[in-house]
Amino acid sequence: MTAPVLIESLDQEGRGVAHAEGKVIFIEGALPGEVITYNAYRKKPSFELAQVAQILRPAFSRVTPECRHFGICGGCSMQHMDVRTQVAAKQRVLEDNLKHIGKVAPELILPAVCGLPWGYRYRARLSVRYVAKKGGVLVGFHEKRSSFIADMQTCRIMPPRISALLMPLRKLVENLSIRERLPQIEVSLGEDVDVLVLRILEPLSAQDEALLKVFADQHHVQLFLQPGGPQTACPFYPKDAPELSYTLPEFDVTIPFHPTEFTQVNPAVNRILVRRALNLLDPRVGERIADLFCGLGNFTLPIARRGAQVAGYEGSAALVSRARQNSQRNGLADSTRFMEANLFEIDESWVREQGDFDKMLIDPPREGAIAVVTALEEQQPKPWRIVYVSCNPATLARDAGVLVHRNGYALKAAGVINMFPHTAHVESIALFEKAGGQA
Numbered sequence: 001m002t003a004p005v006l007i008e009s010l011d012q013e014g015r016g017v018a019h020a021e022g023k024v025i026f027i028e029g030a031l032p033g034e035v036i037t038y039n040a041y042r043k044k045p046s047f048e049l050a051q052v053a054q055i056l057r058p059a060f061s062r063v064t065p066e067c068r069h070f071g072i073c074g075g076c077s078m079q080h081m082d083v084r085t086q087v088a089a090k091q092r093v094l095e096d097n098l099k100h101i102g103k104v105a106p107e108l109i110l111p112a113v114c115g116l117p118w119g120y121r122y123r124a125r126l127s128v129r130y131v132a133k134k135g136g137v138l139v140g141f142h143e144k145r146s147s148f149i150a151d152m153q154t155c156r157i158m159p160p161r162i163s164a165l166l167m168p169l170r171k172l173v174e175n176l177s178i179r180e181r182l183p184q185i186e187v188s189l190g191e192d193v194d195v196l197v198l199r200i201l202e203p204l205s206a207q208d209e210a211l212l213k214v215f216a217d218q219h220h221v222q223l224f225l226q227p228g229g230p231q232t233a234c235p236f237y238p239k240d241a242p243e244l245s246y247t248l249p250e251f252d253v254t255i256p257f258h259p260t261e262f263t264q265v266n267p268a269v270n271r272i273l274v275r276r277a278l279n280l281l282d283p284r285v286g287e288r289i290a291d292l293f294c295g296l297g298n299f300t301l302p303i304a305r306r307g308a309q310v311a312g313y314e315g316s317a318a319l320v321s322r323a324r325q326n327s328q329r330n331g332l333a334d335s336t337r338f339m340e341a342n343l344f345e346i347d348e349s350w351v352r353e354q355g356d357f358d359k360m361l362i363d364p365p366r367e368g369a370i371a372v373v374t375a376l377e378e379q380q381p382k383p384w385r386i387v388y389v390s391c392n393p394a395t396l397a398r399d400a401g402v403l404v405h406r407n408g409y410a411l412k413a414a415g416v417i418n419m420f421p422h423t424a425h426v427e428s429i430a431l432f433e434k435a436g437g438q439a
Helices: 083-102 166-174 206-219 267-281 300-305 317-329 348-353 370-378 393-405
Strands: 016-020 023-028 035-043 047-057 123-131 136-140 184-189 194-199 222-226 234-237 245-248 253-256 288-292 309-314 336-340 359-362 385-390 409-417 427-434
Touching (some): 083 393, 083 409, 123 166, 136 166, 166 206, 206 222, 253 317, 267 300, 267 409, 267 427, 300 309, 300 317, 309 317, 317 336, 385 393
Parallel strands (some): 194 222, 288 309, 288 359, 309 336
Antiparallel strands (some): 123 136, 123 184, 222 234, 385 427, 409 427
């Protein structure tokens, strides 16, 4: 245990930041304004990583975590902080990244997009391991900073009906012949069906199959089996389950998806995000709009519903095919087209080949869209409005710097999307416009 220190701020992982003896100390479980002592678990010449030992003066924002596994399970890192303070901390992370990495500041800070703080997670990848010393099979998330699986009986961030399956899943796997060859269960919930994808490294026995069918009937889930990569996942039982899909009612859009395909983990917040993105983009009849990293068409189809002609670009051929099917399913095939493109390797000539766009929406993975924003430098005319949806504030800030300082855009607005309450994960949205407005 150390001498008391004052927590000055939070870092991007939700850890308290203090200074002691010329070092920066990153302290798990500490909140700004608190005076604490800590135990270091990693020491370097310029910094230390540590955990709270004793709280001498708690912050007003400190709350009692609702999950009894908090502090051990690595799924959440901020349950000890009031939800409103969590959102404010994420907003500061976004603004700090824009300022220090991109050298930009938004003209307007958008109100944060928030939803319910508990039971929001409709996608999850649960690890499975047979551990004789723990009395059998464990099913859950990894412990903090560890490859061990947390001994979880419940999970507050998953819907209660799925949380209630953790212990039955342990018993199910315990009784399978391949209990040591089933390393993962992926949860994927839709409007009308709950799907569990079992990653199996050996074939099931007849008795295994019988046990799985009883489990599916008893708990009202559909089971998929995945013997290889994600593309090998296929329905096992029941075969006649409802279609896995989510809806965007405001835009009269239904999007079917495969359980191993990417969708947002928080469908309620996703609906608000799509509304926010569409309000910022303001698609009009007759406009030509590009949707980059379009996935299944989460933004493409609502944009088309507003009357614009939309070109969706995605690096995965399977997702492009799925997006086309979803467009047809929603009666939007005439106003959309989808193309396969590696958007991490495009250049100015590729951008020119696509023709002129009035507006653009960009929704990249964590790596950001540096090739896209760099390729726009030579494009004339450029899209006069860009909406950028980000899951990494650092790469958003980097790309924002390119758009503002090298492409002549103004950062009109930015704000956070609290897609993952109780975690340090920061999703955000930003609006860029060409100086002088519409071309």
